[in-house]
Amino acid sequence: xxxxxxxxxxxxxxxxxxxxRPLSWMLAALTLAWLxxxxxxxxxxxLAGQVQRAALPDGPGFTDLVAVPLLGQLAQLSFLVxxxxxxxxxxxxxxxGTLPLLFAAGLPASRIVPGKxxxxxxxLMLWLALTLAMPLALAHATDLDWGKLASATLGLAxxxxxxxxxxxxxxxxxxxxxxxxxxxxxxxxxxxxVNVGAQMAGISGGVLNWLAMSTHEQPMLRGLVSxxxxxxxxxxxxxxxxxxxxxxxxxRERG
Amino acid sequence: MTTSPTGxxxxxxxxxxxxRRRAGRAAVQQLSLSLRPGQVLGLLGVNGAGKSTTxxxxxxxxxxxxxxxxxxxxxxxxxxxxxxxxxxxLPERAPLWSELTVAEHLTAHARLxxxxxxxxxTACTAVIDRLDLQPxxxxxAGVLSQGQRQRLGLACALVHRPALLVLDEPAxxxxxxxxxxxxxxxxxxxxxxxxxxxxxxxxxxVTAVCDRVAILHDGCLxxxxxxxxxxxxxxxxxxxxIAMHGDATARAA
Numbered sequence: 001x002x003x004x005x006x007x008x009x010x011x012x013x014x015x016x017x018x019x020x021r022p023l024s025w026m027l028a029a030l031t032l033a034w035l036x037x038x039x040x041x042x043x044x045x046x047l048a049g050q051v052q053r054a055a056l057p058d059g060p061g062f063t064d065l066v067a068v069p070l071l072g073q074l075a076q077l078s079f080l081v082x083x084x085x086x087x088x089x090x091x092x093x094x095x096x097g098t099l100p101l102l103f104a105a106g107l108p109a110s111r112i113v114p115g116k117x118x119x120x121x122x123x124l125m126l127w128l129a130l131t132l133a134m135p136l137a138l139a140h141a142t143d144l145d146w147g148k149l150a151s152a153t154l155g156l157a158x159x160x161x162x163x164x165x166x167x168x169x170x171x172x173x174x175x176x177x178x179x180x181x182x183x184x185x186x187x188x189x190x191x192x193x194v195n196v197g198a199q200m201a202g203i204s205g206g207v208l209n210w211l212a213m214s215t216h217e218q219p220m221l222r223g224l225v226s227x228x229x230x231x232x233x234x235x236x237x238x239x240x241x242x243x244x245x246x247x248x249x250x251x252r253e254r255g
Numbered sequence: 256m257t258t259s260p261t262g263x264x265x266x267x268x269x270x271x272x273x274x275r276r277r278a279g280r281a282a283v284q285q286l287s288l289s290l291r292p293g294q295v296l297g298l299l300g301v302n303g304a305g306k307s308t309t310x311x312x313x314x315x316x317x318x319x320x321x322x323x324x325x326x327x328x329x330x331x332x333x334x335x336x337x338x339x340x341x342x343x344x345l346p347e348r349a350p351l352w353s354e355l356t357v358a359e360h361l362t363a364h365a366r367l368x369x370x371x372x373x374x375x376x377t378a379c380t381a382v383i384d385r386l387d388l389q390p391x392x393x394x395x396a397g398v399l400s401q402g403q404r405q406r407l408g409l410a411c412a413l414v415h416r417p418a419l420l421v422l423d424e425p426a427x428x429x430x431x432x433x434x435x436x437x438x439x440x441x442x443x444x445x446x447x448x449x450x451x452x453x454x455x456x457x458x459x460x461v462t463a464v465c466d467r468v469a470i471l472h473d474g475c476l477x478x479x480x481x482x483x484x485x486x487x488x489x490x491x492x493x494x495x496x497i498a499m500h501g502d503a504t505a506r507a508a
Binding site for chain 2: 005010020096098100101102104106107108252253
């Protein structure tokens, strides 16, 4: 069986486990309800200020005032949701005693980890799509800035992908799902705000600023896509998944 | 399956001086064994003797520190994916995904073992019928009784028709009727050419279904001999001598 088929077999199994787990549905329902409520508030604010903005030549539109802020709220929620969803990916299997079954199926860690990751990513992309459906439902009645919306969506998709990779990596290292979730949350928050001190000191460049996720995410939410930011996310995802695979390989070695 | 120059089937499994340390102690030391298609090997030993570690290594879930494991003549280190098609494993206490149904377990295992489409459906149906799992197919694994879990674990190990079946204390939690059915299943598998390794604490189980018995003590192989159906007292004597006094006393006996 090819590497791709193996990875998809693991992904399908993980996807199935995710969709029947009450936690996944509960998180989806609560967060989407919260986002829908906020969408109506943002929309109300947008409609209330429409007359004043009409006087401004280059005033902010529906995308700036409703769509992108909504995606920003999704980004905030993702710091909590992704670790909770990813915590069981590997730590749960380990605790359950089912991880050796995957090893015994002849699957190397380099296929187990991407399979788990793909399933989590699939769920998160669905979550993003459902959130995005809210502003898109009004696309016919408003003047959407498609370029900015696409950039913000790409930024958010990359952020979710990076957080998912961190979640899977923490799940590979942690002995218990709860520890994996806590570790993923702390690392993600640290990665987001590692440059806060530097910014307060007025330093806008440097390693800390480069290291911070916010440095690479915020330009995309504003509609600016750069290769350097895309590469940063790709690098983070690759490093996290490689560490997770290495940890699993070591586990098979060490027992 | 390959054949030796003499015409006898070549061993499906060969362990060559495998060793493994776990938790700072030698769990398995210099263990060598071989098994031919259709043979049923009983693996005995007290708790901590190294049975489960040995079976985990054979199943590919754990790598030996030294020595080699050959499946159908091929070293597992060179081709770890061999376990996928050739081997079925029922670990101790049958680990399952509690949120999946019985049918979903079988489908997932078949898919992980490379079966797709019609072949997958046929394999799942066959094993469901053989292990009388029809009434349970839609039930979640998390709500199964221990005996039902064990049967499902066995079905997962058998779904891809492996050439080598590795069973770690499969009779645990089975009632006498289910245990008898398990013995029938093992005999049936052996008659079809499947090699079986059966780790158990039940000596009667060994004399009832095994052709050979291997006794481990402190991670070392202390006894490897053929089993006769009426051999129960002799086997019991050997087992207790090894368990209590180790190799030398057992040999003296």
